Amino acid sequence: MGKNQQNKKRKRNNNGTTAQTHPVAVTTTQLQLPSPPSEPAYASLIDGDDLECTVNVLETLVEFPEELGDKKYKDLKRRVHELYRVLAEGAGIGASLTSKISAALQDYRFTDALIYLFEMYERRLPPKLGALQRWVRECDATSAADGSHGDPEAMRCLDMILRIANMSTEKAAGAGGEKVLGTSGVAELDPAMDAKGKGKEVIKKMEVFRAREPVEGEIRIWEMMQKGTLFDTPPPTPYPNFRPVHHVLAADRKPPNLYDSTVYASSPSAISLTPASQRLRQPPRKVDVPGVPGAFVVLDVFTPEECLQIVRAAEAIGFEKDEAASGSAVMKNSILARNFVWLADEDFLAHFYNQILPFVPASAPINVDGNGGGKVRGINARFRVYQYTENQLYRPHIDGAWPAAGLHPETGEYMHDSSPAHDPLWSRYTLLVYLNGEGDIPDDTGCTTFFLPSDKMGVMEARSVRPVQGAVLCFPHGDTTGSLLHEGSAVGPNGGKLVIRTDLLYEAQGYGQFKPPASVGVVQGGKGEEGIGG
Numbered sequence: 001m002g003k004n005q006q007n008k009k010r011k012r013n014n015n016g017t018t019a020q021t022h023p024v025a026v027t028t029t030q031l032q033l034p035s036p037p038s039e040p041a042y043a044s045l046i047d048g049d050d051l052e053c054t055v056n057v058l059e060t061l062v063e064f065p066e067e068l069g070d071k072k073y074k075d076l077k078r079r080v081h082e083l084y085r086v087l088a089e090g091a092g093i094g095a096s097l098t099s100k101i102s103a104a105l106q107d108y109r110f111t112d113a114l115i116y117l118f119e120m121y122e123r124r125l126p127p128k129l130g131a132l133q134r135w136v137r138e139c140d141a142t143s144a145a146d147g148s149h150g151d152p153e154a155m156r157c158l159d160m161i162l163r164i165a166n167m168s169t170e171k172a173a174g175a176g177g178e179k180v181l182g183t184s185g186v187a188e189l190d191p192a193m194d195a196k197g198k199g200k201e202v203i204k205k206m207e208v209f210r211a212r213e214p215v216e217g218e219i220r221i222w223e224m225m226q227k228g229t230l231f232d233t234p235p236p237t238p239y240p241n242f243r244p245v246h247h248v249l250a251a252d253r254k255p256p257n258l259y260d261s262t263v264y265a266s267s268p269s270a271i272s273l274t275p276a277s278q279r280l281r282q283p284p285r286k287v288d289v290p291g292v293p294g295a296f297v298v299l300d301v302f303t304p305e306e307c308l309q310i311v312r313a314a315e316a317i318g319f320e321k322d323e324a325a326s327g328s329a330v331m332k333n334s335i336l337a338r339n340f341v342w343l344a345d346e347d348f349l350a351h352f353y354n355q356i357l358p359f360v361p362a363s364a365p366i367n368v369d370g371n372g373g374g375k376v377r378g379i380n381a382r383f384r385v386y387q388y389t390e391n392q393l394y395r396p397h398i399d400g401a402w403p404a405a406g407l408h409p410e411t412g413e414y415m416h417d418s419s420p421a422h423d424p425l426w427s428r429y430t431l432l433v434y435l436n437g438e439g440d441i442p443d444d445t446g447c448t449t450f451f452l453p454s455d456k457m458g459v460m461e462a463r464s465v466r467p468v469q470g471a472v473l474c475f476p477h478g479d480t481t482g483s484l485l486h487e488g489s490a491v492g493p494n495g496g497k498l499v500i501r502t503d504l505l506y507e508a509q510g511y512g513q514f515k516p517p518a519s520v521g522v523v524q525g526g527k528g529e530e531g532i533g534g
């Protein structure tokens with residue numbers, strides 16, 4: 001028995017009971033006859049020596065933070081993180097600020113929101129991922145097809161939200177994260193800005209990133225769709241090797257939608273994969289996205305012919321419209337793409353996974369709260385194939401984590417979360433497969449654009465990635481360290497963009513109590529939910 005446990009036992013034996021008290025009515029007379037407790041009230045739950053010992057440990061770690069790199073502190077770090085949140089929320093500061101920020105954003109009171117956000121940032125109060133995602137959605141700071149960005153005040157709020165989201169990584173990342181810090185350890189407001197944050201450019205547009213220059217052999221799928229040449233002969237109905245496995249009525253979607261949603265499962269021969277010997281450009285290779293930590297493109301994962309087959313299936317079966325019917329998801333001015341929800345078959349998934357496996361992180365990063373660390377295990381079978389036409393976009397958001405969708409092995413029933421309880425899988429990275437590229441999308445439009453805090457408070461860097469046919473863009477999402485704020489930027493005149501969104505799955509078992517927040521990953525879906533859990 002350890003010293004502290006012995007102590008605890010000794011104290012209990014002395015009293016005969018624990019010091020736990022029950023609420024009793026107290027009269028003035030009783031108050032005049034105090035019997036001072038021999039120990040402070042916390043003795044009932046935490047032993048005085050235990051407490052002292054804990055304080056000592058924490059003091060030492062504050063003095064020697066490099067020690068925290070050791071794996072043995074995983075549990076401690078997680079608990080401290082939870083304690084900090086409880087403290088902040090218990091004092092009512094975090095909770096009330098969170099709701100004030102939400103209310104201000106909902107009412108377009110961006111200046112008020114900015115003040116509360118700055119307070120949250122200065123106090124270093126850690127918000128929950130769900131709150132961050134909601135705020136980002138409420139800013140609705142969408143840019144336009146001409147490249148102009150959203151309301152400058154909304155963009156400034158986004159900038160502050162990003163800095164709040166990055167607080168824990170700044171501390172954890174040391175030098176790597178320091179670029180957003182001012183001399184006091186907290187980024188400072190730019191003196192050139194007035195109280196409303198006006199008088200400065202909000203977005204610093206960086207050069208568009210091309211993972212590769214245009215090459216021979218690209219298939220202009222959008223052009224074919226426009227010209228009516230996607231199919232040589234009218235496609236058969238029902239479309240071969242695809243079958244509906246799940247249908248949700250518009251009103252039952254979360255949040256309610258104006259349109260129903262159907263999931264179509266493919267069978268193994270649905271997409272015929274190009275034999276290795278006939279692949280013109282291989283093998284796949286990885287290119288990091290400059291200035292966007294954690295984001296990279298894997299080129300030539302799919303051939304142009306494979307991309308074409310996917311779009312043919314989606315078009316023949318039908319892209320569905322997607323518009324939230326009520327609630328805050330009825331967004332202010334965003335125009336959303338249409339989508340086709342495809343539950344990919346094992347063969348296709350295995351091919352996709354093998355193509356990207358050499359380039360993806362073998363294990364998920366461990367967050368400051370101790371979550372993460374699970375091994376990479378596969379790709380989420382639930383694909384959302386999106387089709388954006390001119391001016392359509394996907395407003396800025398942070399993607400949420402998702403479970404592994406699949407079919408029940410015996411009943412064949414669609415399961416939103418198909419991984420067994422003893423071996424849970426959750427996503428950690430977003431995968432975006434570009435089905436078309438340069439030839440179909442007018443110059444520098446229709447990119448996936450990341451927003452990052454610059455070294456000036458109130459100014460964000462916009463870093464756009466140009467779609468390249470058959471390439472896959474990968475980046476961290478959910479509560480993974482370094483989750484990235486991004487948008488599907490508006491497509492220019494006469495253009496069309498086709499892209500698949502899915503996720504990279506990691507083991508969640510045994511790595512903290514990782515579970516996505518309630519608003520994330522538990523919704524069934526289309527784009528309406530994406531602002532929350534996309």
Ligand SMILES: O=C(O)CCC(=O)C(=O)O
Nearest residue numbers: 447448487488499501534
């Ligand atoms: O279309 C894009 O470039 C981005 C799509 C996206 O962010 C998503 O599906 O989560």
Ligand SMILES: [Fe+2]
Nearest residue numbers: 397398399534
């Ligand atoms: Fe996204």
